[in-house]
Amino acid sequence: MSAVPTISLKDFDARKEEITQQLMDASINVGFFTLYDHGIPSEDIQAAFDLSREFFALPDEVKAKTPLDGKNAGWERGTQVRPSTGTADQKESIQLQFARMEGLWPSDEDIAGFRTRAEKFMHQVQTLSIKVMECFAVGLGLPIDTFTEGTVDPGAGDSQSVLRLLHYHSTEGKSFGPNFWRAGAHADFDVLTMLFQRDGEGGLEVCPGRKVVGDFGMGQTWLPVEARQDRIVCNIGDQLMRWSDDRLKSTYHRVRLPEGTESRGPRYSIAFFNQARTNTTIQGPQKKYPEITGGQFIADALARNRMQSAEIARQAAQQPEDKIAREIHFVPQHLQISA
Numbered sequence: 001m002s003a004v005p006t007i008s009l010k011d012f013d014a015r016k017e018e019i020t021q022q023l024m025d026a027s028i029n030v031g032f033f034t035l036y037d038h039g040i041p042s043e044d045i046q047a048a049f050d051l052s053r054e055f056f057a058l059p060d061e062v063k064a065k066t067p068l069d070g071k072n073a074g075w076e077r078g079t080q081v082r083p084s085t086g087t088a089d090q091k092e093s094i095q096l097q098f099a100r101m102e103g104l105w106p107s108d109e110d111i112a113g114f115r116t117r118a119e120k121f122m123h124q125v126q127t128l129s130i131k132v133m134e135c136f137a138v139g140l141g142l143p144i145d146t147f148t149e150g151t152v153d154p155g156a157g158d159s160q161s162v163l164r165l166l167h168y169h170s171t172e173g174k175s176f177g178p179n180f181w182r183a184g185a186h187a188d189f190d191v192l193t194m195l196f197q198r199d200g201e202g203g204l205e206v207c208p209g210r211k212v213v214g215d216f217g218m219g220q221t222w223l224p225v226e227a228r229q230d231r232i233v234c235n236i237g238d239q240l241m242r243w244s245d246d247r248l249k250s251t252y253h254r255v256r257l258p259e260g261t262e263s264r265g266p267r268y269s270i271a272f273f274n275q276a277r278t279n280t281t282i283q284g285p286q287k288k289y290p291e292i293t294g295g296q297f298i299a300d301a302l303a304r305n306r307m308q309s310a311e312i313a314r315q316a317a318q319q320p321e322d323k324i325a326r327e328i329h330f331v332p333q334h335l336q337i338s339a
């Protein structure tokens with residue numbers, strides 16, 4: 001396996017079967033693929049990045065008016081510790097949802113039309129996601145609307161999908177310890193992620209080979225994903241891996257810091273996470289795993305991350321004083337690479 005497959009959605013209706021086959025092959029073998037000819041106008045993608053830049057350029061005190069609420073909505077900076085690394089991602093982000101956003105939308109005084117502009121893009125990406133999720137349903141032999149009904153809120157206010165604007169700070173003049181990342185290795189929790197990158201702002205790497213959804217399953221071969229604004233990077237998340245009885249793979253991925261002669265400038269990306277609705281029941285056709293609701297799935301995943309992070313902190317606390325604080329270099333046993 002040498003690269004992340006790239007798939008054209010040109011003439012979608014006429015080519016649906018062929019596209020479904022390509023999406024299935026990519027998701028069974030790699031868990032990642034990129035889309036082109038996807039139909040989202042380039043000026044709308046640019047507008048989403050413009051919105052992101054405007055927001056992150058605000059002073060921290062202003063961004064902190066809509067803080068992360070523990071339920072995947074709001075702004076945070078430098079707080080996301082990945083269980084795989086034990087260090088905080090070198091980034092800031094704001095997560096936006098269709099529901100449960102009371103008090104969490106940046107105000108029009110701070111950014112004119114923020115909510116309208118963000119929601120327009122969220123709907124565009126959700127609409128494209130539906131097309132792709134319908135292909136997966138058909139490819140898996142399930143009713144065509146399985147994941148659409150399962151993720152898209154018909155008006156009940158129970159959507160859990162998230163748009164996340166990400167800003168990885170410039171690393172100009174900074175140096176980092178050996179276990180620092182723009183985003184530490186992780187698998188996504190959701191059904192399907194669509195990620196937008198900007199030309200030349202690279203560093204995303206993926207590690208195919210996970211067999212079972214509960215596994216860490218990280219190998220040692222990491223494939224780079226080219227950063228191009230005209231391609232959408234898509235990946236299967238843990239919910240779809242479980243919903244497909246592990247046929248479609250939720251693959252570990254990470255974003256590394258700039259190296260060698262690479263630009264030290266900032267990196268902006270935008271991710272849309274299609275999540276199962278709160279009351280949707282997730283279970284694959286073979287019933288490999290017990291039923292679980294979308295709400296419980298997210299609650300469990302967040303609790304598991306908190307537990308693993310607490311364990312990392314506990315182990316770090318046993319290290320000499322000068323090793324703690326910012327520079328925690330604990331690597332969990334299961335992720336240590338033996339020489």
Ligand SMILES: O=C(O)CCC(=O)C(=O)O
Nearest residue numbers: 166183188204255269271
């Ligand atoms: O910024 C990226 O390229 C990847 C971000 C990511 O994997 C995530 O937020 O889950």
Ligand SMILES: [Fe+2]
Nearest residue numbers: 186187188253
């Ligand atoms: Fe991710």
